[in-house]
Amino acid sequence: TRPETETPGLTFPTGFVWGAATSAYQIEGAVTADGRGTSVWDTFCRQPGRIVGGQNADVAIDHYNRYRDDVALMADLGLTAYRFSVSWPRVQPDGAGAINARGLDFYKRLVDELLGHGIDPWVTLYHWDLPQALEDAGGWPARDTSKRFADYAAAVHAELSDRVRNWSTVNEPWCAAFLGYASGEHAPGRREPGAAIRAAHHLNLAHGLATQAMRAQDPASRIGGCVNLYAISPATGSDADLDAARRIDGLQNRFFLDALLKGAYPEDVLADVAHLTEGGFIQDGDMATISAPLDMLLINYYSRFTVSGAPGGALSAAAAPTDSGSPWVGSEHVGFVNGGRPVTGMGWEIDDAGLYEILMRVHEEYPPIPLVISENGAAFDDVVDDGAVHDPDRAAYIEAHLRVCHAAIEAGLPLQGYFAWSLMDNFEWAWGYGKRFGLVYVDYETQLRTAKSSALWYADTIRRGGLPSPAE
Numbered sequence: 001t002r003p004e005t006e007t008p009g010l011t012f013p014t015g016f017v018w019g020a021a022t023s024a025y026q027i028e029g030a031v032t033a034d035g036r037g038t039s040v041w042d043t044f045c046r047q048p049g050r051i052v053g054g055q056n057a058d059v060a061i062d063h064y065n066r067y068r069d070d071v072a073l074m075a076d077l078g079l080t081a082y083r084f085s086v087s088w089p090r091v092q093p094d095g096a097g098a099i100n101a102r103g104l105d106f107y108k109r110l111v112d113e114l115l116g117h118g119i120d121p122w123v124t125l126y127h128w129d130l131p132q133a134l135e136d137a138g139g140w141p142a143r144d145t146s147k148r149f150a151d152y153a154a155a156v157h158a159e160l161s162d163r164v165r166n167w168s169t170v171n172e173p174w175c176a177a178f179l180g181y182a183s184g185e186h187a188p189g190r191r192e193p194g195a196a197i198r199a200a201h202h203l204n205l206a207h208g209l210a211t212q213a214m215r216a217q218d219p220a221s222r223i224g225g226c227v228n229l230y231a232i233s234p235a236t237g238s239d240a241d242l243d244a245a246r247r248i249d250g251l252q253n254r255f256f257l258d259a260l261l262k263g264a265y266p267e268d269v270l271a272d273v274a275h276l277t278e279g280g281f282i283q284d285g286d287m288a289t290i291s292a293p294l295d296m297l298l299i300n301y302y303s304r305f306t307v308s309g310a311p312g313g314a315l316s317a318a319a320a321p322t323d324s325g326s327p328w329v330g331s332e333h334v335g336f337v338n339g340g341r342p343v344t345g346m347g348w349e350i351d352d353a354g355l356y357e358i359l360m361r362v363h364e365e366y367p368p369i370p371l372v373i374s375e376n377g378a379a380f381d382d383v384v385d386d387g388a389v390h391d392p393d394r395a396a397y398i399e400a401h402l403r404v405c406h407a408a409i410e411a412g413l414p415l416q417g418y419f420a421w422s423l424m425d426n427f428e429w430a431w432g433y434g435k436r437f438g439l440v441y442v443d444y445e446t447q448l449r450t451a452k453s454s455a456l457w458y459a460d461t462i463r464r465g466g467l468p469s470p471a472e
């Protein structure tokens with residue numbers, strides 16, 4: 001026992017949400033079970049050169065069959081909330097029409113299991129697994145996909161909102177649009193810059209339409225949008241570097257924050273991409289729909305980009321070593337340079353101060369809204385030794401970012417919770433299984449789960465309700 005740590009130096013408010021997150025395609029497996037349809041990721045993984053090692057998530061970590069054990073694990077860790085996503089093709093195999101009750105039943109069972117363990121379910125409706133039939137009909141660059149999403153969202157919400165209070169619509173629309181349709185690093189792997197801008201708009205529209213539909217069905221639901229934000233620095237104070245920083249900040253952060261929270265796209269970004277979007281893509285009423293009132297903003301934060309307007313930098317900050325181009329539509333000349341910080345196993349720079357910067361900025365530059373960190377975490381090379389897994393770097397990463405969360409709360413920000421990415425090691429998209437983000441180690445041969453030292457540390461932190469003061 002360590003009684004001196006029982007009273008933490010940095011106590012989080014009562015009711016602070018201590019969570020961990022996952023997404024459907026990355027963990028479920030069982031891709032043909034119970035009438036599930038095909039998603040763009042099933043298709044993408046079968047194309048040569050898309051995924052490191054040619055891997056796929058047909059089995060993933062078999063969560064579809066092991067969810068009871070996984071919920072028990074969450075309970076052992078003392079999580080107060082679990083953020084997961086619903087697989088659209090499981091619930092609506094072709095993305096339109098009748099609901100597949102057997103697919104939806106899985107999420108009912110999961111939610112019941114969570115509630116039975118006192119864990120609050122946080123549902124994300126879309127984490128990138130578009131039904132293939134909708135991609136065949138044009139995908140996110142087609143406006144109709146937004147309406148299909150709203151119908152799907154309403155159907156899931158109608159069945160679960162009696163037991164699920166916290167909802168979010170689209171996870172990281174930036175990734176879905178620009179990695180899916182511009183760089184091609186993610187499914188469906190298209191490289192069409194103009195289409196990517198349309199996709200981004202339709203993902204925002206899908207968010208707005210779904211929000212309105214769910215709000216009308218059950219006013220008690222708490223609904224949020226989920227964006228991945230980066231801290232951005234210019235490499236130097238030169239005009240070219242400052243312009244590069246403006247452009248990347250515009251596409252990565254402001255395009256989504258301004259749309260959701262202010263109901264308008266930033267004029268400078270629209271100008272940067274105007275040559276790619278002739279004829280326009282915004283219809284009357286869209287921006288009002290997209291900025292439908294929200295109960296919270298979910299922020300995924302991982303790192304900082306240092307950008308340069310001079311030729312010679314990397315195409316992107318951390319693309320997988322697979323077949324892809326630049327995601328930075330209209331700003332393909334911008335380069336990414338090393339900011340000189342220590343990096344994670346993804347090569348992403350560790351910058352907890354960047355999280356503070358992002359939180360403050362949202363707080364100061366946008367209308368007031370409760371905030372939640374819906375993803376934060378890191379891949380590292382875990383050391384597996386005699387059945388135990390040592391990952392002190394991951395605990396240090398999370399601790400540093402939690403200290404920032406505490407400081408933000410102290411500064412008066414309405415920050416309500418923190419979800420570590422990820423609960424368990426899983427299928428890391430274009431990187432396959434080679435990168436591990438989990439608090440829990442998964443042996444991909446046996447599917448055995450082992451809490452890493454970071455998980456034990458996180459459990460301890462939750463139990464204490466905070467962190468030791470820096471001096472301890």
Ligand code: GBH
Nearest residue numbers: 023171172175228316317318319327421428
């Ligand atoms: C999250 O996205 C995802 O929501 C989650 O599913 C995933 O497993 C987790 O992160 C870990 O990757 O090199 O310029 O193309 C993180 C956001 C955005 C991080 C794209 C990497 C690469 C930028 N990702 N970014 S670039």
